[in-house]
Amino acid sequence: MGTRQxxxxxKVADFSWWxxxxxxxxxxxxxxxxxxxxxxxxxxxxxxxxxxxxDDIPGxxxxxxxxxxxxxxxxISLDFAQPKxxxxxxxxxxWADIFxxxxxxxxxxxxxxxxxxxxKIKPDIIYFSTCAQGQYGPHHKLALSGAHSMYVAxxxxxxxxxxxxxxxTNTSYTDYISPWYLVTAVIGALLYRRKTGKGMxxxxxxxxxxxxxxxPVMLDYAVNRRAATRMGNRIPYAAPHGAYxxxxxxxWCVIAVFTDEEWKAFCQVxxxxxxxxxxxxxxxxGRKENEDELDRLIEEWTQxxxxxxxxxxxxxxxxxxxxxxxxxxxxxxxxxxHREHFRFLEHKVIGxxxxxxxxxxxxxxxxxxxxAGQVLGEDNEYVYKEILGLSDEDISDLxxxxxxxxxxxxxxxxxxx
Amino acid sequence: xTEQHEDSLLGGYRVLDLADEKGLLCGKILGDLGADVxxxxxxxxxxxxxxxxxxxxxxxxxxxxxxMFCNTSKIGITLNIETADGREIFKKLVKGADIVVESFDPxxxxxxxxxxxxxxxxNPGIIMTSxxxxxxxxxxxxxxxxxxxxxxxxxxxxxxxxxxxxxxxxSPHQSHFFGGSHGASGTMMALFHREMTGEGxxxxxxIQQGCMLALMITAEMWDLVGVITPRTGPYAIRxxxxxxxxxxxxxxxxxxxxxxxxxxxxxxxxxAGPLMLWALSEGASIxxxxxxxxxxxxxxxxxxxxxxxxxxxxxxxxxIQTKTKKELYEFSVQSGGGSIPSFSADxxxxxxxxxxxxxxxxxxxxxxxxxxxxxxxxVKVSEAPWKIRRRAPLIGEHNEEIYEKELGxxxxxxxxxxxxxxx
Numbered sequence: 125m126g127t128r129q130x131x132x133x134x135k136v137a138d139f140s141w142w143x144x145x146x147x148x149x150x151x152x153x154x155x156x157x158x159x160x161x162x163x164x165x166x167x168x169x170x171x172x173x174x175x176x177x178x179d180d181i182p183g184x185x186x187x188x189x190x191x192x193x194x195x196x197x198x199x200i201s202l203d204f205a206q207p208k209x210x211x212x213x214x215x216x217x218x219w220a221d222i223f224x225x226x227x228x229x230x231x232x233x234x235x236x237x238x239x240x241x242x243x244k245i246k247p248d249i250i251y252f253s254t255c256a257q258g259q260y261g262p263h264h265k266l267a268l269s270g271a272h273s274m275y276v277a278x279x280x281x282x283x284x285x286x287x288x289x290x291x292x293t294n295t296s297y298t299d300y301i302s303p304w305y306l307v308t309a310v311i312g313a314l315l316y317r318r319k320t321g322k323g324m325x326x327x328x329x330x331x332x333x334x335x336x337x338x339x340p341v342m343l344d345y346a347v348n349r350r351a352a353t354r355m356g357n358r359i360p361y362a363a364p365h366g367a368y369x370x371x372x373x374x375x376w377c378v379i380a381v382f383t384d385e386e387w388k389a390f391c392q393v394x395x396x397x398x399x400x401x402x403x404x405x406x407x408x409x410g411r412k413e414n415e416d417e418l419d420r421l422i423e424e425w426t427q428x429x430x431x432x433x434x435x436x437x438x439x440x441x442x443x444x445x446x447x448x449x450x451x452x453x454x455x456x457x458x459x460x461x462h463r464e465h466f467r468f469l470e471h472k473v474i475g476x477x478x479x480x481x482x483x484x485x486x487x488x489x490x491x492x493x494x495x496a497g498q499v500l501g502e503d504n505e506y507v508y509k510e511i512l513g514l515s516d517e518d519i520s521d522l523x524x525x526x527x528x529x530x531x532x533x534x535x536x537x538x539x540x541x
Numbered sequence: 542x543t544e545q546h547e548d549s550l551l552g553g554y555r556v557l558d559l560a561d562e563k564g565l566l567c568g569k570i571l572g573d574l575g576a577d578v579x580x581x582x583x584x585x586x587x588x589x590x591x592x593x594x595x596x597x598x599x600x601x602x603x604x605x606x607x608x609m610f611c612n613t614s615k616i617g618i619t620l621n622i623e624t625a626d627g628r629e630i631f632k633k634l635v636k637g638a639d640i641v642v643e644s645f646d647p648x649x650x651x652x653x654x655x656x657x658x659x660x661x662x663x664n665p666g667i668i669m670t671s672x673x674x675x676x677x678x679x680x681x682x683x684x685x686x687x688x689x690x691x692x693x694x695x696x697x698x699x700x701x702x703x704x705x706x707x708x709x710x711x712s713p714h715q716s717h718f719f720g721g722s723h724g725a726s727g728t729m730m731a732l733f734h735r736e737m738t739g740e741g742x743x744x745x746x747x748i749q750q751g752c753m754l755a756l757m758i759t760a761e762m763w764d765l766v767g768v769i770t771p772r773t774g775p776y777a778i779r780x781x782x783x784x785x786x787x788x789x790x791x792x793x794x795x796x797x798x799x800x801x802x803x804x805x806x807x808x809x810x811x812x813a814g815p816l817m818l819w820a821l822s823e824g825a826s827i828x829x830x831x832x833x834x835x836x837x838x839x840x841x842x843x844x845x846x847x848x849x850x851x852x853x854x855x856x857x858x859x860x861i862q863t864k865t866k867k868e869l870y871e872f873s874v875q876s877g878g879g880s881i882p883s884f885s886a887d888x889x890x891x892x893x894x895x896x897x898x899x900x901x902x903x904x905x906x907x908x909x910x911x912x913x914x915x916x917x918x919x920v921k922v923s924e925a926p927w928k929i930r931r932r933a934p935l936i937g938e939h940n941e942e943i944y945e946k947e948l949g950x951x952x953x954x955x956x957x958x959x960x961x962x963x964x
Contacts, residue, residue, distance in 0.1 A: 301755075340607045452763055482723070
């Protein structure tokens with residue numbers, strides 16, 4: 125408390141939904157920006173209708189997925205497809221420094237809230253759009269979720285076993301690459317505006333953002349005409365380099381040996397069995413040549429130990445190794461606890477539950493995570509009155525007219541995704 | 542040498558990049574945004590130069606494609622900061638810099654007298670961004686790691702791969718790229734803070750946390766309903782409270798590879814509608830009424846019985862097997878929904894969407910007598926382009942420019958420093 129927040133006084137009109145843009149706006153909110161999230165009961169954010177739900181009971185205010193990306197924000201319910209709603213939306217544009225949206229291309233223009241329209245209201249607005257394929261181009265209208273675009277971006281062909289097919293990673297991967305590029309660009313735009321007085325338009329294609337994480341793979345094709353394929357856990361310059369079964373049900377560790385010293389230390393940790401001193405394993409070339417056998421022999425050893433044990437004794441000997449952590453492990457991980465990665469906040473319907481903190485800590489102006497994700501429209505009163513200066517009467521009129529939406533406007537919600 | 546005349550978001554800021562493979566992407570991002578980034582390598586070159594693949598498969602520190610990708614828009618000098626002379630030179634550079642990026646083991650910089658607290662004395666506005674596997678403090682901060690180890694600790698690995706084998710990672714460098722991209726965001730935050738207050742600070746990045754932030758709902762599933770997200774091979778499994786979990790076909794075989802079949806949920810299931818109509822038009826036996834309902838409402842993953850889902854999908858999966866990736870994608874583009882293929886690098890480089898958006902950037906490599914095509918900006922910036930400003934530096938390529946022209950070392954002094962392996 126008392127610490128200056130990086131983005132205090134910066135205001136964000138967050139018209140976005142789904143995965144990417146809300147995460148970018150969350151990062152701004154956690155560093156002090158005032159972020160007003162404009163939602164509507166008529167078209168609730170898709171993440172609000174996805175698992176996990178509190179007590180496994182579906183509901184727009186019950187999904188932790190729907191809450192996760194909205195810490196510190198103020199949620200209002202507003203139907204800006206209606207003229208009076210649009211008027212209010214435009215007031216928020218006037219108020220804001222940053223405008224965020226993640227609709228299908230063209231939607232905001234139809235609603236009268238595209239960059240050109242917003243620029244007329246607020247000439248120095250920083251306006252960002254993020255969607256699957258960007259705002260133009262022959263495929264821009266094909267809406268893809270991050271679960272699709274990660275395959276279009278190439279991750280499907282480099283993940284898995286050489287003798288098997290593509291797999292699902294249980295995360296819509298490009299959705300978790302794109303947000304931080306946006307954060308970087310938006311703050312760059314703020315710096316630029318300070319210097320020049322000019323706002324700007326940012327257009328993110330999540331597909332393109334995703335491909336940057338396969339940069340070396342793309343260069344390999346561009347130069348060598350080699351399209352990378354699935355390689356399991358192996359890389360050319362280390363062996364062993366893989367995941368090994370440990371004691372217990374679905375318990376695994378990874379071990380990665382790069383140098384002769386690490387190999388020696390590794391052999392010592394596993395008790396110098398005879399096979400470890402076989403000529404064929406003495407060199408990296410030998411280990412690469414006999415990697416299947418090596419992996420099998422290592423697993424004969426690892427399966428007698430818990431993965432935590434393997435990690436700690438390997439680490440003590442200077443060998444890179446770790447537990448392949450599952451969800452429970454991550455919550456119990458002493459390092460994760462030390463970093464206070466999970467912050468437990470009280471959500472009005474879900475109750476106290478965990479939120480992710482940013483991956484970085486600023487020594488002098490740290491993130492302050494204080495407000496849980498919102499029940500839809502939770503902050504109507506604060507935003508409509510304190511920020512937009514509406515009276516109680518205005519507000520009740522708008523509710524009656526259906527401009528400020530309520531639970532009565534919800535479509536039928538089923539348990540989806 | 543940086544293109545100062547050109548409008549960019551970060552023109553005029555200087556970055557000293559000491560990072561190794563764990564944090565190289567951070568400096569690239571800042572450089573592609575226009576900052577003047579000096580990559581500082583140990584004499585002889587950074588170990589990351591030995592990471593393949595290589596240009597025309599020639600293993601050579603100047604031909605690492607990994608290096609080339611991660612160091613665009615940087616200039617390069619060599620400097621041994623473990624020597625007293627090297628440290629003095631580094632401190633001189635810090636005076637004129639805005640940002641230092643490093644990824645040494647926690648405590649290493651302090652051991653050299655170059656901790657943030659020391660650098661702050663030289664330049665109160667300096668921002669130091671440290672990108673390490675677990676952050677600067679905590680019980681695991683001294684762990685020996687690698688990309689695979691970081692990835693395992695971050696959680697995605699556990700939930701990736703076929704159920705009858707061990708977990709698999711998602712190809713190399715992912716954890717380090719998260720380190721770099723989160724590092725860049727943190728650096729930008731600190732930079733904005735400095736612009737407002739004049740105050741620099743230390744940005745402490747945890748690669749593990751960067752990976753954890755990519756877990757989608759894994760943490761929430763455990764926290765809220767006590768479910769550990771397992772490996773599911775090519776399927777997706779939806780836990781649904783009391784009901785048995787639903788197994789959804791997710792990535793399925795097509796004629797020449799694999800394709801995402803559009804599993805479930807309102808909007809996603811609606812996208813399957815056009816595909817079902819297509820299959821129907823080619824003789825697949827799909828219940829028209831079911832299609833109508835799916836196009837209108839999707840199907841309810843929470844309640845749909847497994848048999849119903851399976852019978853719905855079976856003809857569809859058979860149909861997809863008769864189509865190529867190209868056919869599937871063209872159909873999806875035209876109809877706004879369908880099956881989305883898993884593309885490989887060659888196919889991605891032929892993707893017309895990326896071409897029209899000028900996603901690929903041709904970068905001159907005069908030393909190779911060649912021009913190489915790179916993936917470019919992750920965001921299109923209207924006023925000040927996010928783009929590659931120059932190819933990655935050769936070893937010590939800009940020593941003369943920095944040491945002689947900027948710091949004013951004479952040729953003789955530079956010769957001494959070279960012989961002493963300081964530069």
